[in-house]
Every structure is written in C-alpha cells, then in structure tokens.
Amino acid sequence: MNIVSILAQNALRHPDKPALVFEDRSYTYHEFNRMVNQLANGLISLGIKKGEKIALMMKNSDYFAISYYAVAKTGAVIVPMNFRLVAREANYILDQSDSVFVICDQEYEKMIHDASRTIPAVRQVITVETAENKGSLSLQDVLSKNSAEPAVEINNTDDLHILYTSGTTGNPKGAVFDHQRVLNVTVGCIGLLGYNTRERFIHVAPLFHAAQLVICMTSSFLLGGFNVIHKEFNPEAMLRDIEKYKITSLFAIPTMFKFLIEFPGGEKYDVSSxxxxxxxxxxxxxxxxxQTMKFFNSNNFYSLCGLTEGGPSGIYLSPEDHKEKVGASGKDGLLFTEAKLVTPEGQETEPNVVGEFVLKGDTVMKEYYKKPQETAATLRDGWLYTGDLGYRDKDGYIYIVDRIKDMIITGGENVYSVEVENVLGTHPKIADVAVIGSPDEQWGEIVTAVIASKPNETIELDELEAFCRQHLSGYKIPRKVVFVEALPRNTSGKLMKYKLRESVKK
Structure with missing residues (x-):
C-alpha cells in the first residue's frame, strides 16, 4: 500500500466522487486518476526511468497535484521547488538534486532554461501552458492517450520525494523520503487529527511545503477527500470558498491567520463548517x-510543531490542551514519532531546563541528499537533532524558545529571541518583529529588535523600553532597535534572520 496505489483504488471505488476544484476546472476521482496516468505514461514514453529526479517549479494548481502523482507513478523522485527562487537558486537545487526533467508554470519557463543551461543532466523542460522556449514541451503534448495504470512496480522502500529545507541559514538541503515514510506521516495525521472520507480541504499554503503537501494533500487523496486549491493566498477568496465549499479542515501559517482575522468584513462569511x-x-x-479562536468561534485548534526533516512530524498541542496550555508548542510526538529535549551530551533534560529538541521515528527523513557530513551531524544514534531549543514544564508540555544559532549571549546571559519577540508582538503599534544579536565590544552581543510598525504608527524608544520592562528582565530588553518596512520571511512564514544580521551590520 502506498499513496499512488490507494489513489487508483479510490478511483475505482468511487469514480464519480468530486476530487478537486481549481478555479474553473474540476475533477472526479476517475477523471483525476485518468489524467495522472496519462501524464505518467507520457513521461515514461519520453524516457523517464525509475529513480530519476523530476523537479516541479509550480504554484498551487490542479496541475501541481496531477504532476506530483504522475511522477510518483513513474517511480521517479519528485523535487518540489519554491517558485519564488531566482535562477541562481533554482540552478543550485536542479544541479544538487540531479533533476533530469522539470515541469513548470509558463511564467517560470525562461528562468528554468536559464537556470539549467549549465546543467547537462536536465534533458527536458515541460510547461503547463504553451511552451515558448526552444526544446520545451507543453504538458498537453506530453499527455499520453494511454490512461491505464503505468506498468511500474512501486515499492515502499523506493524514494518518493526530496523536500528542500527553507534555507533560512544558507543553501537549502534536500531531505529524502521514501514511500513508506510519507505513508507513515499521512496515516499518522489521519489518526491523530481525525480526518475522514468526507473531509473537505482548502490548500492555500504552498504545496511545495511539507505541511500542506503531506499533512493535507496526500492525506486527503489517501482518504478520498475533496480538495479546493488556491494558486495564491487571498483572504477574501479563501473565506468565500470556505463558505462555498463547506471546508472542514484548514491549515494555515500564523501570518495567514493574522490576515484572515484582520480582513475587513471577514465576519460576514460562514466558516462554521x-x-x-x-x-x-x-x-x-x-x-x-x-484572537484566531475568537474570530472563528472555535476551540478545535491544533498546534503542529515539527520540521521538514521530520516528514513533517514533531509534537502537537490538542484542542483540549489549548484550554490550559495555549502558547505551548506541544506535548506528545505525532503518531510514529518520539520527542524529547537533550543536553549537549545527549542526556534528557530535567523540567524547565533548556535543551535541544530531538525526534525519532518512522517519519524522519532517510538522509540529506548527497550530503553525508550534514546527515551524520543531524541524524545521530537514531535521533534527528533539530537545532531548536526548548524546555519542558512540570506537566510535560514543550515550549520551543529559539534556534541554537539564534540564541543571544549578552554579558554571559542567554537570551532566547522567541521570548522577546512574543512580548514585542503584543505591542499595539507593532505589525511584525524579529530579535537578533548584534556584535558589541563590551557585552559580546546586544539584544537587537528589528520592527515593522503598523501603518501610520510611530514608536518612541523610551515608550518601547517602558513596555518591555513590564514583561522582561533588564538584560533581555533590546538595546538596539531598527525600524523597517517589512521583515524578510520565506514562503513558510519563517524569518530569515541571517538576512537581518547582514543588513544590521551594514
């Protein structure tokens, strides 16, 4: 059993059941699986072999979902790429992943050609729309008339996809997952979150991101659920389709929830489904x-705290736990996953002692693709060392406080940037904030706040210091403040603090 064999079974069990809607296109399970097979057979006829790599440079769409499953059915390995990459960054991933084909939206076709010009391994570029560059093919031209299941044996030990990390500290690394690992995460999410065959998902976060891809999309198709895909995040369109399609499950990153609850007139939409x-x-x-629970008039919220290398998997905070422990990152590991906090020597920490957050289980990546040293440093004695710091309270709940590389040491004291960010984030004039360490001759580092103010708001430094003194110890209060229009975030909503450190030094 794997995600592609179950898709084929679902197409046979309920061929007329709605599977997917994207803009003005819709598919039943029979129609979706048929087109998946046509593309898979077309790719095979172009010479794609089992185990070769095919990159996807696409925004969210029906064609992303079709391409993902089609590549999987060929036995090739999927390399989903961040569509916001520039040519240099795309070149790095295409080369490092050994991709031989690229399926892309038309708007990225020229960039992909430029990026792959120096990579002999890339044999074919396929565009979703009409191909404009010499040597490219359109997806419609690749579709085979043969809609039968491809004659390729898929084993659960075969690699399924390589997910590149967000790259918040430099070049991204490719986390490798086989079919079994992806199935473990998918089944674990279904069991833990209570998904069922009548589930109705809306996919707005990027599908190249592990959470939306595995926790939501592959889980939905495994169950025979219904999927509404949005190309981009638009609060009004999202609220409208939640009401229209009676969406039952919603995943969003914090910045998306912020825009949803602040959207003027958002309360007029029926989101009770x-x-x-x-x-x-x-x-x-x-x-x-x-604030988000109040807006949606629901307490049925789950915090999912994990990382790409985990599958994604990690820890979670249940709706019941939100009653007393809202703000905690989670407690127990997701199904098939263990979690703990350890000292630098690998010993489990005592309550309220900060340690590194580590994971173990059948959901964790096999390796970083072609990076044995990085793999050995991250996977040790069966545990995935995440680089996140946290502590466990007396009740066993884990609070992630910082990345190891982001911890600030000022005058010999440890300052965890997340704690300071959470305090500053409650200031009524602050729209977004990041806290980093800046070099200082006297203290080694000083706490530095990089702040994006709300529109038409001005924050005085003495006002900010007085606010911080109500909530923070003196050594944690920012000694340097930099105001910016917007903070650099990647498509997962994560702060790219290395860019802030570079800009603050200038």
Missing part, C-alpha cells in the same frame, strides 16, 4: 491563537 484548524511552520503567540 470547519471542524479543525491546524497551524504551524512558524511560532504563533498565545495572543494570536486566542
């Missing part, structure tokens, strides 16, 4: 969680 709200990929403050 949603049975579970999932948030993750970036920290979400206690205040923001409470």
């Amino acid at each position: 949603i049975q579970r709200f999932l948030y993750g990929a970036a920290p979400m403050s206690r205040e923001m969680v409470n």
Whole structure:
C-alpha cells in the first residue's frame, strides 16, 4: 500500500466522487486518476526511468497535484521547488538534486532554461501552458492517450520525494523520503487529527511545503477527500470558498491567520463548517491563537510543531490542551514519532531546563541528499537533532524558545529571541518583529529588535523600553532597535534572520 496505489483504488471505488476544484476546472476521482496516468505514461514514453529526479517549479494548481502523482507513478523522485527562487537558486537545487526533467508554470519557463543551461543532466523542460522556449514541451503534448495504470512496480522502500529545507541559514538541503515514510506521516495525521472520507480541504499554503503537501494533500487523496486549491493566498477568496465549499479542515501559517482575522468584513462569511484548524511552520503567540479562536468561534485548534526533516512530524498541542496550555508548542510526538529535549551530551533534560529538541521515528527523513557530513551531524544514534531549543514544564508540555544559532549571549546571559519577540508582538503599534544579536565590544552581543510598525504608527524608544520592562528582565530588553518596512520571511512564514544580521551590520 502506498499513496499512488490507494489513489487508483479510490478511483475505482468511487469514480464519480468530486476530487478537486481549481478555479474553473474540476475533477472526479476517475477523471483525476485518468489524467495522472496519462501524464505518467507520457513521461515514461519520453524516457523517464525509475529513480530519476523530476523537479516541479509550480504554484498551487490542479496541475501541481496531477504532476506530483504522475511522477510518483513513474517511480521517479519528485523535487518540489519554491517558485519564488531566482535562477541562481533554482540552478543550485536542479544541479544538487540531479533533476533530469522539470515541469513548470509558463511564467517560470525562461528562468528554468536559464537556470539549467549549465546543467547537462536536465534533458527536458515541460510547461503547463504553451511552451515558448526552444526544446520545451507543453504538458498537453506530453499527455499520453494511454490512461491505464503505468506498468511500474512501486515499492515502499523506493524514494518518493526530496523536500528542500527553507534555507533560512544558507543553501537549502534536500531531505529524502521514501514511500513508506510519507505513508507513515499521512496515516499518522489521519489518526491523530481525525480526518475522514468526507473531509473537505482548502490548500492555500504552498504545496511545495511539507505541511500542506503531506499533512493535507496526500492525506486527503489517501482518504478520498475533496480538495479546493488556491494558486495564491487571498483572504477574501479563501473565506468565500470556505463558505462555498463547506471546508472542514484548514491549515494555515500564523501570518495567514493574522490576515484572515484582520480582513475587513471577514465576519460576514460562514466558516462554521470547519471542524479543525491546524497551524504551524512558524511560532504563533498565545495572543494570536486566542484572537484566531475568537474570530472563528472555535476551540478545535491544533498546534503542529515539527520540521521538514521530520516528514513533517514533531509534537502537537490538542484542542483540549489549548484550554490550559495555549502558547505551548506541544506535548506528545505525532503518531510514529518520539520527542524529547537533550543536553549537549545527549542526556534528557530535567523540567524547565533548556535543551535541544530531538525526534525519532518512522517519519524522519532517510538522509540529506548527497550530503553525508550534514546527515551524520543531524541524524545521530537514531535521533534527528533539530537545532531548536526548548524546555519542558512540570506537566510535560514543550515550549520551543529559539534556534541554537539564534540564541543571544549578552554579558554571559542567554537570551532566547522567541521570548522577546512574543512580548514585542503584543505591542499595539507593532505589525511584525524579529530579535537578533548584534556584535558589541563590551557585552559580546546586544539584544537587537528589528520592527515593522503598523501603518501610520510611530514608536518612541523610551515608550518601547517602558513596555518591555513590564514583561522582561533588564538584560533581555533590546538595546538596539531598527525600524523597517517589512521583515524578510520565506514562503513558510519563517524569518530569515541571517538576512537581518547582514543588513544590521551594514
């Protein structure tokens, strides 16, 4: 059993059941699986071999979902790419992943050609729309008349996809997952979150991101659920389709929830069909969680705290736990996953002692693709060392406080940037904030706040210091403040602090 064999079974069990809607196109399970097979057979006729790599440079669409499953059915390995990459960055991933084909939206065709010009391994570029560059093919031209299941044996030990990390600290690394690992995460999410065959998902976060791809999309198609796909995030369009299609499950990153609850007139939409709200990929403050629960008039919220290398998998905070522990990252590991906090020597920490967050289980990546040293440094004694720091309270709930590389040491004291960010994030004039360490001759580092103010708001430094003194110890209060129009975030909503450190030094 794997995600492609179950898709074929679902097409036979309920061929007329609605599977997917994207803009003005819709598919039943029979229609979706038929087109998947046509593309898979077309790719095979172009010479794609089992185990070769095919990159996807696409925004969310029906064609992303079709391409993902088609590549999987050929036995090739999917390399979903961030569609916001520039040619240099795309060149790195295409080369590092050994991709031989690229399926892309037309708007990225020229960039992909430029990026792959120096990569002999790339044999074919396929565009979703009409191909404009010499040597490219359109997806419609690749579709085979043969809609039968491809004659390729898929084993659960075969690699399924390589998910490149967000790259918040430099070049991204490709986390490799086989079919079994992806199935484990999918089944684990179904069991833990209570998904069922009548589930109705809306996919707005990028599908190249592990959370939306595995926790939501592959879980939905495994169950025979219904999928509404949006190309981009638009609060009004999202609220409208939640009401129109009676969406039952919603995953969003914190910044998306923020835009949804602040959208003028958002309260007029009927969102009562949603049975579970999932948030993750970036920290979400206690205040923001409470505001979001109030807006949606629901307490059925799940915090999912994990990482790409975990599958994604990690820890979770259940709706019941939100009553007393809102703001915590989670407690128990997701199904098939263990979690703990350890000292630098690998010993489990005592309550309220900060340690590194580590994971173990059948959901964790096999390796970083072609990076044995990085793999050995991250996977040790069966545990995935995440680089996140956290502590466990007396009740066993884990609070992630920082990345190891983001911890600030000022005058010999450890300052965890997330704690300071959570405090500053409650200031009524602050729209977004990041806290980093700046070099200082006297203190080694000083706490530095990079702030994006709300429109038409001005924040005085003495006002900010007085606010911080109500909530923070003196050594944690920012000694340097930089005001910017917007903070650099990647498509997962994660702060790219290395860019802030570079800009603050200038």
